[in-house]
Amino acid sequence: AGHSGNWDAYLRHIEIVDSLAVLTWNHLQANPAYAHKTYMFITADHGRHDDAHGGFQNHGDDCEGCRHIPFLALGPGIRAGYTSAEPFTQEDVCRTVSRVLGMPVDQAEGRTMDGIFRE
Numbered sequence: 183a184g185h186s187g188n189w190d191a192y193l194r195h196i197e198i199v200d201s202l203a204v205l206t207w208n209h210l211q212a213n214p215a216y217a218h219k220t221y222m223f224i225t226a227d228h229g230r231h232d233d234a235h236g237g238f239q240n241h242g243d244d245c246e247g248c249r250h251i252p253f254l255a256l257g258p259g260i261r262a263g264y265t266s267a268e269p270f271t272q273e274d275v276c277r278t279v280s281r282v283l284g285m286p287v288d289q290a291e292g293r294t295m296d297g298i299f300r301e
Contacts, residue, residue, distance in 0.1 A: 184230070187239045207256055221257030221282050225275055255298050257282070266297050 273292030
């Protein structure tokens with residue numbers, strides 16, 4: 183629906199994906215093998231054009247909208263309700279996940295999104 187040009191359909195599909203994320207998280211938390219031990223990261227591979235660059239149905243350049251992607255982190259060490267005012271890049275996702283996994287990513291660029299973690 184993102185490329186359809188139909189704003190209502192686009193929003194409806196965002197709501198569907200959001201609801202599936204909630205269902206997935208709730209399913210994980212209902213299973214003792216995963217509850218309070220699992221992290222879930224949700225992001226996108228790109229943003230969308232802002233209105234000044236053609237609108238939501240397209241993407242692919244360096245406009246403000248294309249540079250912004252959603253990022254959601256859930257898990258036992260993640261600060262609930264936290265919103266970062268600091269900009270991050272997709273490269274930072276790798277470093278951040280590596281911190282959770284406790285494995286080095288020496289060749290990865292980017293930095294860890296330290297603010298999302300509880301101290």
